[in-house]
Amino acid sequence: MADHTKDRIVEAAYRTLVAHGYHDTSMKDIARAAGVAPGLAHYYFETKEDLLVAAIEHACRPAIEAWDAAGISLTAPLPEDADPLAFARTGFELAKQELKAYPGVLQLTFDMFGVGLHNPKIAAAVRAFIDERRAFIARIAQGVIAGMPARPEASADSIAAALWASLHGIYLQKLMDQRFDADAAIDALSEMAIAFATGATGAPGAPGGPPKER
Numbered sequence: 001m002a003d004h005t006k007d008r009i010v011e012a013a014y015r016t017l018v019a020h021g022y023h024d025t026s027m028k029d030i031a032r033a034a035g036v037a038p039g040l041a042h043y044y045f046e047t048k049e050d051l052l053v054a055a056i057e058h059a060c061r062p063a064i065e066a067w068d069a070a071g072i073s074l075t076a077p078l079p080e081d082a083d084p085l086a087f088a089r090t091g092f093e094l095a096k097q098e099l100k101a102y103p104g105v106l107q108l109t110f111d112m113f114g115v116g117l118h119n120p121k122i123a124a125a126v127r128a129f130i131d132e133r134r135a136f137i138a139r140i141a142q143g144v145i146a147g148m149p150a151r152p153e154a155s156a157d158s159i160a161a162a163l164w165a166s167l168h169g170i171y172l173q174k175l176m177d178q179r180f181d182a183d184a185a186i187d188a189l190s191e192m193a194i195a196f197a198t199g200a201t202g203a204p205g206a207p208g209g210p211p212k213e214r
Contacts, residue, residue: 006044007058009034014055018104022052022111052112053125059105063098070094074136084143085197091140092190095167096183099174106171134160144197152196163193 012034016025027048031041045051064074070090071079078084099106109129116126138160145156152159166189174182 005036005040009036009041009044010051010054010058013051014059014104014108017052017055017111018108022048022115027051047121049115049119049121049125052108052115052122056105056108056112056129059102059108063102063105066097067094074132078139078143082143084140084147085194087140088144088193088197089190091137092186092193096186099171099182099186103175107175110172110175130164134164136160137163148197149199163189 009030013025013030016030016033020029025048027041027045028038030048030051031038034041041051045054067074072087072090072094078087112122112129113126116123134157138156141159141163142156145151145159154162167186170182170185170189173180173185
């Protein structure tokens with residue numbers, strides 16, 4: 001019963017925070033949406049910051065389960081027989097699916113980023129959130145680098161940071177403008193990343209591509 005009540009509060013927090021944003025949502029609003037007394041919400045979660053983090057973790061579960069179903073773990077090392085490039089391609093496809101399936105999660109995530117700029121407690125949660133996901137991308141990048149004919153100057157961590165930032169920039173553009181073609185942007189990012197990894201850009205004037213016409 002206790003766990004059910006706690007889950008109900010977290011689910012209500014997610015719905016309310018997505019609908020109204022962090023700053024315009026109070027613990028009383030969340031308790032009302034959950035159908036519990038405000039004191040009970042405070043019993044499980046001392047502050048609204050705690051509820052925000054719990055709501056995002058709860059909302060991220062389906063996406064993490066989708067990655068697991070595709071054979072890609074957010075926290076485990078790559079399997080020894082893994083094809084890093086195949087993992088990378090799958091990751092870009094899953095990123096497109098996430099944007100369509102979980103826009104509320106991304107909206108709340110960006111809200112958390114904004115709050116974290118001025119709230120040390122949320123800032124710590126944001127850093128942990130970003131660190132985990134960058135480390136995940138870095139593991140794939142490290143596998144890709146190991147198979148490249150020449151090691152790039154950029155480290156796996158730097159590549160991961162650039163890819164994470166690029167993907168979230170695409171997510172933000174889509175959230176702000178539904179006309180924005182996020183699929184095309186993610187496909188372009190995927191194409192650039194794979195071309196970088198394989199050295200086969202095919203672009204005029206680019207390494208491995210035909211010369212520019214004069």
